[in-house]
Amino acid sequence: MKIQDRSFCILISLYLFSFCAPIKLSNSCDPSSESYVRAVLFRFLIKDDSPSCWPGFAKDNDLWGVHSPNFSINSALVEPTRVLLGGDFNYVGPNVGNVAVLQTDSGLLHEKTSCPYLEVSGNANVSISDGAGGFYIGGSFVSMRGETKNKIAHILPNCKLDPNFNAPSPTIVSHYIEAMELDGGYLYIGGNFTNLDGVARTGIARLNAQTGSLDSTWNPSIAGGSQSVFVLRKSGDHLYVGGRYTIINGFTRNSLARFSLSTGVLDNLWAASTVVNDAIRDLAFGRLTTGTDVVLAVGDVSIPQLYAFQQSNGAVPVGWNVTFSGGNAYTVKFHQDKIIIGGGFTHVNGVSTGRLAVLNNTNGAIVSGFVNINANNEIDSSIIINNQLIFFGQFTSVSGLERNYAAAINLDNYSLTDFNPNFTHVGSVDNNKASLISDNRLVVPGSFTSANGVRRQHLAEISRITGKVTDWNPKVDLAVLKIKSFGTKIYITGAFSSYNDEPKTQGVVSLNQNDLSLTSDRFDLTTNPYVEDVCVGESKVFMGGSFDNAQGIAKYNMAAFDKSTGIIDSSWSATVTSGSVSSILEKDGFLYVGGGFTAIGGVSSNNLHRINASNGQSSGLFYSNLPDNAVSAQAIWNNQLYFVGSFINYGPYFASYDISSPNSVITSFAFTGSVNQLLILENGKSFVRGSFSSVSGFARNQFAVLDLVEKTVTSFDLTRNGNVNGFSSSGNEVILFGAFSRLNKRVRGGFEIFPTSIF
Numbered sequence: 001m002k003i004q005d006r007s008f009c010i011l012i013s014l015y016l017f018s019f020c021a022p023i024k025l026s027n028s029c030d031p032s033s034e035s036y037v038r039a040v041l042f043r044f045l046i047k048d049d050s051p052s053c054w055p056g057f058a059k060d061n062d063l064w065g066v067h068s069p070n071f072s073i074n075s076a077l078v079e080p081t082r083v084l085l086g087g088d089f090n091y092v093g094p095n096v097g098n099v100a101v102l103q104t105d106s107g108l109l110h111e112k113t114s115c116p117y118l119e120v121s122g123n124a125n126v127s128i129s130d131g132a133g134g135f136y137i138g139g140s141f142v143s144m145r146g147e148t149k150n151k152i153a154h155i156l157p158n159c160k161l162d163p164n165f166n167a168p169s170p171t172i173v174s175h176y177i178e179a180m181e182l183d184g185g186y187l188y189i190g191g192n193f194t195n196l197d198g199v200a201r202t203g204i205a206r207l208n209a210q211t212g213s214l215d216s217t218w219n220p221s222i223a224g225g226s227q228s229v230f231v232l233r234k235s236g237d238h239l240y241v242g243g244r245y246t247i248i249n250g251f252t253r254n255s256l257a258r259f260s261l262s263t264g265v266l267d268n269l270w271a272a273s274t275v276v277n278d279a280i281r282d283l284a285f286g287r288l289t290t291g292t293d294v295v296l297a298v299g300d301v302s303i304p305q306l307y308a309f310q311q312s313n314g315a316v317p318v319g320w321n322v323t324f325s326g327g328n329a330y331t332v333k334f335h336q337d338k339i340i341i342g343g344g345f346t347h348v349n350g351v352s353t354g355r356l357a358v359l360n361n362t363n364g365a366i367v368s369g370f371v372n373i374n375a376n377n378e379i380d381s382s383i384i385i386n387n388q389l390i391f392f393g394q395f396t397s398v399s400g401l402e403r404n405y406a407a408a409i410n411l412d413n414y415s416l417t418d419f420n421p422n423f424t425h426v427g428s429v430d431n432n433k434a435s436l437i438s439d440n441r442l443v444v445p446g447s448f449t450s451a452n453g454v455r456r457q458h459l460a461e462i463s464r465i466t467g468k469v470t471d472w473n474p475k476v477d478l479a480v481l482k483i484k485s486f487g488t489k490i491y492i493t494g495a496f497s498s499y500n501d502e503p504k505t506q507g508v509v510s511l512n513q514n515d516l517s518l519t520s521d522r523f524d525l526t527t528n529p530y531v532e533d534v535c536v537g538e539s540k541v542f543m544g545g546s547f548d549n550a551q552g553i554a555k556y557n558m559a560a561f562d563k564s565t566g567i568i569d570s571s572w573s574a575t576v577t578s579g580s581v582s583s584i585l586e587k588d589g590f591l592y593v594g595g596g597f598t599a600i601g602g603v604s605s606n607n608l609h610r611i612n613a614s615n616g617q618s619s620g621l622f623y624s625n626l627p628d629n630a631v632s633a634q635a636i637w638n639n640q641l642y643f644v645g646s647f648i649n650y651g652p653y654f655a656s657y658d659i660s661s662p663n664s665v666i667t668s669f670a671f672t673g674s675v676n677q678l679l680i681l682e683n684g685k686s687f688v689r690g691s692f693s694s695v696s697g698f699a700r701n702q703f704a705v706l707d708l709v710e711k712t713v714t715s716f717d718l719t720r721n722g723n724v725n726g727f728s729s730s731g732n733e734v735i736l737f738g739a740f741s742r743l744n745k746r747v748r749g750g751f752e753i754f755p756t757s758i759f
Helices: 003-017 034-046
Strands: 072-078 082-088 091-093 099-103 124-129 135-139 152-155 176-183 186-192 204-208 228-235 238-244 256-260 279-287 293-300 305-310 322-325 329-335 338-343 356-360 379-385 388-393 406-410 435-437 441-445 459-463 480-486 489-494 508-512 530-536 540-546 558-562 581-587 590-595 608-612 631-637 640-645 654-658 663-665 675-680 685-690 703-707 724-730 733-738 751-755
Touching: 072 724, 072 733, 072 751, 082 480, 082 489, 082 733, 082 751, 124 176, 124 441, 135 186, 135 441, 176 238, 186 238, 228 279, 238 293, 293 329, 293 338, 329 388, 338 388, 379 435, 480 530, 489 540, 540 581, 540 590, 590 631, 590 640, 640 685, 675 724, 685 724
Parallel strands: 072 480, 124 435, 176 228, 279 329, 329 379, 338 379, 530 581, 581 631, 631 675, 640 675
Antiparallel strands: 072 082, 082 459, 099 441, 124 135, 135 152, 135 176, 176 186, 186 204, 186 228, 228 238, 238 256, 238 279, 279 293, 293 305, 305 322, 329 338, 338 356, 379 388, 388 406, 435 441, 480 489, 489 508, 489 530, 530 540, 540 558, 581 590, 590 608, 631 640, 640 654, 654 663, 675 685, 685 703, 724 733, 733 751
């Protein structure tokens, strides 16, 4: 039995048992008291997770979701205690968003009770501490926890948005914040931008650290290159500005310059010998064994090397020459008289190092005892905490162990630590610029949307009790297309070649409803089937898609199996030719079949036909006028067969037939593109999804909810950053699923559950 069912049964059992067992204590926080059991059951029923001596239960908006790059949820089944997801994905995790607050030793997320997920939506590049337990973040994000917040924000120590900080942001969509530095009451920001809320600022600006207001008295001019600032660091009374530019305040400076923090004036006497087209990504300050104070600089430079410049005058220290091969360095740190660099390089001064190296502070040679950590791809940023180097980038393994885009080593012996946040998305030179704030909290911005998740290939079960993924982890090699529940079985269809390596499970399997174990059914379709729909009738299971045999018997694109045993009905023959089947509905002994075919059940019929459920043969010509292109989905409501697709002679794209009389019915909806999915609730609200941009003059981006009773387009609309692929209903709930990670300004893992009462 799965964990969520077991938990629910235990709660009910405890509740019922409490009426029979003697009450030991009246304390409602004592697990042996009746009042405790009643309170726990009540909290379960209302999904209460507030702090208490009673256990909490997840709300649906806390459910884990799918967060793989380029993921797609193609089908979902919602039940009272769980959600089943199927599609093309490989990662399931909490809806964290693009900023994660982690524990520094393990990389685990901090408890939501002390630091709720920020749900930053859109890339976050940089974070810095505010010195008072909170932090600033910058990037290209557009919202946080349902509120519009563009590209720059201040977060309070309780991990909530500071309502009093309202900074101007770059108005051009492609522009962003990438660097921050705090000095007293000023917050310096850098990035790729030419204005902040319409006020001209190129690449750099100064804000009031409390209110976010733009400082009108400080406006450096940057020109040349990409006019961008990638890093801001202060040392003493100077603010160092690294980026990609050639001129600053009228002086030639190739991507590195410094200002006086006390006066705000450019130090025009300090000039580093960087070259044109260099892009400085990171800076560090320290002292060489000669006693010379230097600033170290790395990035996308013309001749891959570790720059060192004297802080006094910008000159290169005598004898300094550290070069790379295999790539550049992107992060540099000075730590206990050692220099630590990471990047895409593989050699330092001709010595094989891998993508991370530790150098001495004399001449930049590799220190004695350094061990290659064997990161399998680029390291882009880093931070040192308690003699632990935490680093981020594009790697997926370090020292032979899986580490997805974040890892840490002990700087005493260079061994890999337990730090492992397991991010969803690859890092880059632009993001993952982390900061440490109070209570040992590590703030990491990035392009990821989740952390601490687990691997799940194409199928996942989310508990609505715990909110997390369960231990059910079937092996499915290719995409899942449909999940449907009928009676005691759940049917999974798709393009997969096997399920858990079991023979004869390609394309479709049935699972036991109670524990999701594989039933004895072996439908054994074509070697590479594509099963698009399944329908269970009174005694048979009908399947449609693209295949040419089942259990060794020739069956073209449609087949029927015994409902109890899964054995094929060899005499049943629909023989769909010149195309495939997309949709099957059963009503009153007939099957309504939609797809892209030209013949079915022994007769010529284009794209839509009614056949006998008993034998698969045509029931006779029922509709004289057929759709002129493929039918993708169907639904029956109010004695009408509604169907959608890419046809244009009806609708277009959305049409219906009267089932009682073979007549087409004129619909009142005009779509600008094809419709691929359809769901109709009992009250006549119809969910549609397709390639359209408007419905009957109302702007709707590929998704709409129609009112078939009033023949109108409802006001229900969703702002999102990806497609809605489909929807299904169960009881009084509707689940929408697709390829979105943001829905109505909240971070979501490809699905959302709604009560039918709102429609």
